[in-house]
Amino acid sequence: MGPGGDIPNRPVPPDERGRPRVGVDEWVAQVEERREARTGLTGLVTRFVSAVPPAGRLAVFGAAAATLPFWMNRGDLFTYGIFTLLYILLGLGLNIVVGYAGLLDLGYVAFFGFGAYFYAELSSPQYGIHWPSAASIPVVVVATALLGLVLGIPSRRLLGDYLAIVTLFFGQAFVVFVNVGNPTVAGKGLTGGPNGLAEIDPLDVFGYELTTRTQQFYLMLIACLVLLTGLHFLSESRTGRAWRALREDPLAAETMTIPVKRLKLMAFAFGAGIAGLAGCIFATLLTAVSSGNFDVPILITIYAVVILGGLGSLTGVVLGAIVINVSFQFLAPENPPGNARLLFYAITLLLLALGVRPWWRLGAILAGVVGLGVATQTFVEAVAPGWTGGPVVDGGRLAGAISQWVVIPPAGHGRFGSFAYVGLVVAILVLTRLRGWIRTAALVPVVYLAALVWENSFVEQPAVARWILFGSLLIVLMTIRPQGLLGTPRVEVA
Amino acid sequence: MSGHALLELRGVDKAFGGLRVVSDLDLRIGEGEIVSVIGPNGAGKTTVFNLVSGLYRPDAGDILLDDRSVVGLPPHEITKRGIARTFQTLRLFLNMTVKENVMAVQYGRTKSTPLESVLRLPRARREEREMSRIAEEKLAFFGQRLIGYRWDQPAYSLSYANRRRLEIARATATEPRIILLDEPAAGMNPVETHEMTELIGRLRDEGGHTILVIEHDMHVVEGISDRVVALDHGVKIAEGSFNEVAIDPRVVEAYLGLRQADTK
Numbered sequence: 001m002g003p004g005g006d007i008p009n010r011p012v013p014p015d016e017r018g019r020p021r022v023g024v025d026e027w028v029a030q031v032e033e034r035r036e037a038r039t040g041l042t043g044l045v046t047r048f049v050s051a052v053p054p055a056g057r058l059a060v061f062g063a064a065a066a067t068l069p070f071w072m073n074r075g076d077l078f079t080y081g082i083f084t085l086l087y088i089l090l091g092l093g094l095n096i097v098v099g100y101a102g103l104l105d106l107g108y109v110a111f112f113g114f115g116a117y118f119y120a121e122l123s124s125p126q127y128g129i130h131w132p133s134a135a136s137i138p139v140v141v142v143a144t145a146l147l148g149l150v151l152g153i154p155s156r157r158l159l160g161d162y163l164a165i166v167t168l169f170f171g172q173a174f175v176v177f178v179n180v181g182n183p184t185v186a187g188k189g190l191t192g193g194p195n196g197l198a199e200i201d202p203l204d205v206f207g208y209e210l211t212t213r214t215q216q217f218y219l220m221l222i223a224c225l226v227l228l229t230g231l232h233f234l235s236e237s238r239t240g241r242a243w244r245a246l247r248e249d250p251l252a253a254e255t256m257t258i259p260v261k262r263l264k265l266m267a268f269a270f271g272a273g274i275a276g277l278a279g280c281i282f283a284t285l286l287t288a289v290s291s292g293n294f295d296v297p298i299l300i301t302i303y304a305v306v307i308l309g310g311l312g313s314l315t316g317v318v319l320g321a322i323v324i325n326v327s328f329q330f331l332a333p334e335n336p337p338g339n340a341r342l343l344f345y346a347i348t349l350l351l352l353a354l355g356v357r358p359w360w361r362l363g364a365i366l367a368g369v370v371g372l373g374v375a376t377q378t379f380v381e382a383v384a385p386g387w388t389g390g391p392v393v394d395g396g397r398l399a400g401a402i403s404q405w406v407v408i409p410p411a412g413h414g415r416f417g418s419f420a421y422v423g424l425v426v427a428i429l430v431l432t433r434l435r436g437w438i439r440t441a442a443l444v445p446v447v448y449l450a451a452l453v454w455e456n457s458f459v460e461q462p463a464v465a466r467w468i469l470f471g472s473l474l475i476v477l478m479t480i481r482p483q484g485l486l487g488t489p490r491v492e493v494a
Numbered sequence: 495m496s497g498h499a500l501l502e503l504r505g506v507d508k509a510f511g512g513l514r515v516v517s518d519l520d521l522r523i524g525e526g527e528i529v530s531v532i533g534p535n536g537a538g539k540t541t542v543f544n545l546v547s548g549l550y551r552p553d554a555g556d557i558l559l560d561d562r563s564v565v566g567l568p569p570h571e572i573t574k575r576g577i578a579r580t581f582q583t584l585r586l587f588l589n590m591t592v593k594e595n596v597m598a599v600q601y602g603r604t605k606s607t608p609l610e611s612v613l614r615l616p617r618a619r620r621e622e623r624e625m626s627r628i629a630e631e632k633l634a635f636f637g638q639r640l641i642g643y644r645w646d647q648p649a650y651s652l653s654y655a656n657r658r659r660l661e662i663a664r665a666t667a668t669e670p671r672i673i674l675l676d677e678p679a680a681g682m683n684p685v686e687t688h689e690m691t692e693l694i695g696r697l698r699d700e701g702g703h704t705i706l707v708i709e710h711d712m713h714v715v716e717g718i719s720d721r722v723v724a725l726d727h728g729v730k731i732a733e734g735s736f737n738e739v740a741i742d743p744r745v746v747e748a749y750l751g752l753r754q755a756d757t758k
Contacts, residue, residue, distance in 0.1 A: 244589075253598075255573055
């Protein structure tokens with residue numbers, strides 16, 4: 001007898017033939033498949049990534065990364081290559097604590113700082129100790145892991161928010177200690193106060209000093225690949241599964257032969273150890289450390305890397321680090337504003353492409369925006385010629401198009417951009433209240449207004465624009481993939 | 495019952511604040527028995543399970559597994575010694591796959607260190623294969639329901655009845671001597687309830703597990719129990735075969751109230 005019983009003589013509706021009935025086991029089992037099939041672009045990427053086995057993914061990443069020094073200049077290799085690898089290292093450590101074990105550790109960045117400072121003490125003129133890296137790195141990593149263990153001990157009984165508060169306090173205590181505490185040891189300030197420690201020895205591999213960026217890059221790449229491989233094996237082992245079990249339901253894990261407290265300590269220690277390793281490398285890269293490098297902004301960035309990639313996914317950490325670091329460096333204030341402009345238009349297009357279906361509606365909106373731009377430009381030129389022809393800030397290749405399309409008043413109409421900005425905020429708020437075709441129609445002037453605000457206001461303030469863009473990029477990504485780029489859709493335990 | 499007891503509770507007391515939830519409870523369960531615990535809501539049945547599995551510590555009395563006290567041991571240690579349980583409110587590792595759920599709980603039976611796992615040393619690999627084999631074997635216990643493509647699906651994609659089955663599979667994967675089942679048939683339809691009744695019998699006959707079960711469905715209780723223990727307000731009010739307990743005046747009173755008991 002099937003579930004629900006059989007009713008004789010009931011005609012089978014045509015759409016039920018040959019497919020499982022709603023509610024039966026097979027139907028429930030296919031939910032995942034149906035959900036997967038719906039997510040357009042990101043679903044495609046996810047399927048593509050998951051079709052390649054982990055070893056293949058690692059090889060692709062390693063091979064692609066290994067080519068970077070051949071076509072990047074020294075500065076780009078440092079900001080894009082080396083820093084991405086640094087974020088990968090940091091993300092991998094945090095992924096153990098937050099992604100696997102589910103412990104909200106907001107003091108993570110202090111382990112990074114501790115590793116960097118400890119390495120600096122052991123290999124710099126500070127106390128005249130110059131240990132080789134082969135000696136100091138293992139010592140620092142073990143010491144940082146032990147520090148993680150020590151912090152973990154009082155945290156064993158703390159859950160969720162409470163753990164977050166205590167660890168955040170620890171992280172801030174570290175910054176204050178380094179910055180203000182600075183105890184005098186052997187006649188010198190231990191941490192150098194606000195000045196930090198400088199002239200740190202470069203990395204050396206058994207006596208051979210790695211001083212060029214290319215050498216450092218390759219060493220870090222090897223470290224990342226080794227760590228990724230090891231962590232993959234660890235994740236697919238009894239320890240990894242036990243961590244995930246305690247993240248899902250600590251009580252059930254505890255009654256199922258899993259020693260929850262010991263595993264929490266292990267997660268803290270492993271995560272801290274990896275952060276300590278990242279700290280060592282960071283100290284040698286910059287040859288100087290100061291407390292500002294280990295404060296809340298970098299903590300948030302590391303969290304963004306791990307969450308964006310998808311908690312608990314190693315491939316996710318790598319992708320998250322690439323997306324975060326590249327977009328962040330791309331928008332750096334020392335870069336020309338053309339970068340930010342490019343990203344602005346790309347995000348706008350992406351948002352429209354994701355939000356507007358079907359394609360012809362998207363086409364209509366884009367055509368509408370272009371048309372509105374040209375019409376406005378022509379209208380303003382005819383009515384008030386003094387209001388157009390302002391300079392396009394670093395337009396690059398787009399300058400010509402923009403000057404024909406967006407109204408840019410010359411200097412002297414300084415408040416124009418600010419008023420437009422307020423108008424844009426109001427327009428977006430109104431837009432959220434509209435439905436149906438009115439919304440589609442209203443999108444046209446809003447998009448144009450956004451471009452107007454961008455060209456007149458933000459382009460001149462790269463520091464502000466950078467954060468606004470970075471923030472909106474994160475919001476967009478988190479909205480379309482709440483579980484992260486490669487995370488599986490999570491359900492909460494009731 | 496007579497002879498050697500696998501699990502024995504001696505004068506166990508538990509109070510929360512001023513409320514005595516379990517008082518002076520004695521219980522002996524022999525090897526290979528299926529014993530049901532019944533009683534109205536709030537009778538202290540689940541508390542007994544929590545005491546036995548180590549989630550609570552008794553205020554007084556002793557709990558012995560094979561004549562060795564387990565009181566004061568952490569829950570994971572108690573499970574390692576041979577007492578596994580399921581939960582009334584399902585507590586699966588929902589975001590892990592079906593197979594991972596059953597593999598994860600074999601932590602206590604395996605020994606390879608994280609370093610061995612990272613380096614894929616022989617012991618880690620051997621244990622890994624063994625865990626996988628045992629998981630597949632435990633899941634195969636439920637016929638077609640939890641095998642094949644199901645292995646790699648997250649536990650949350652399972653239907654309610656399959657989640658209950660997975661909880662049982664997970665408990666058996668710890669290789670327990672005694673399994674505590676907390677309302678295994680709750681929320682199931684009649685067909686599934688019938689299946690569950692057969693399953694509990696097979697757990698003992700084929701799996702060799704002793705079973706202590708809390709159940710409200712009297713058809714299930716009647717179908718499976720060697721013995722029935724009735725609790726009310728934390729006190730054991732009756733014990734014996736299903737037929738004996740079912741007509742016991744104190745049990746009828748506990749379920750239906752005094753006046754109805756008089757008129758019966």
